[in-house]
Amino acid sequence: MKNINDFNMDFFSLKGKNAIVTGGVSGLGQAFALALAKAGANIFVFAAVDDDGTTKKLIEACGVKYAFMLGDITEDGICDKVADKCVETFGSIDILVNCAGICKIADVLDFGRAEWDPMIAINLTGAFDLSHAVAKYMIPQRSGRIINICSLFSFLGGLGSPAYAAMKAGLSGLTKAYADELGKYGITVNGIANSARTCLKWSIMADTISEKVSK
Secondary structure: OOOHHHOOHHHHOOOOOEEEEEOOOOHHHHHHHHHHHHOOOEEEEEEOOOOOOHHHHHHHOOOOOEEEEEOOOOOOOHHHHHHHHHHHHHOOOOEEEEOOOOOOOOOHHHOOHHHHHHHHHHHHHHHHHHHHHHHHHHHHHOOEEEEEEOOOHHHHOOOOOHHHHHHHHHHHHHHHHHHHHHHHHOEEEEEEOOOOOOHHHHHHHHHHHHHHHHO
16 A cells, blocks of 8 residues: 555455354354454354354355354364364365354362363364364465464463463464464464453353352
8 A cells, every 4th residue: 555545444454264163053153254254355264063044144144155064073073174164165274253152150179170171172182183183274275364262361360260371371372373483474463352341251250240249
């Protein structure tokens, strides 16, 4: 851009780009999917459950393509299949939004490995596996964007779910490490440490508030 008057909103357009959004049929995942679609990106949603078709209608109303794949992100090899299917469907992977997650709540002595393990497997290891899978496509094309949905609980801790704070802190660390690893290939990796009242976060905050009020 040689002159400031050359600026236009097309600089922000994602027309022709293809995005994978995990957990993209509800909550923040659905919101991110729709935002990317409104910017012009085709949307490939990978989630453990499907909705009633609402997400598909919202995305396609933006004039872009929509594809959905049902699966368990902890299944061995599934993330490679997701990346392969997106490329088979749309031709490339330009954007990955790691948004899928679960949150288990329990008092500290009741929060054991049965609660810890699935949260780490889905929320942290799943994000790593899918980032690793899409990098195999992004590195040769020397471009790509990976966006990890972190949380203020990465830094604040919180009550009721030590795994949530731990895996969000881990996701923040993964974001910084992958940014260093992939930057030389023209791939950016960023994290959003949101403070919005999400379904997962509010369940933690509500229990915390309730406990303080009862004392």
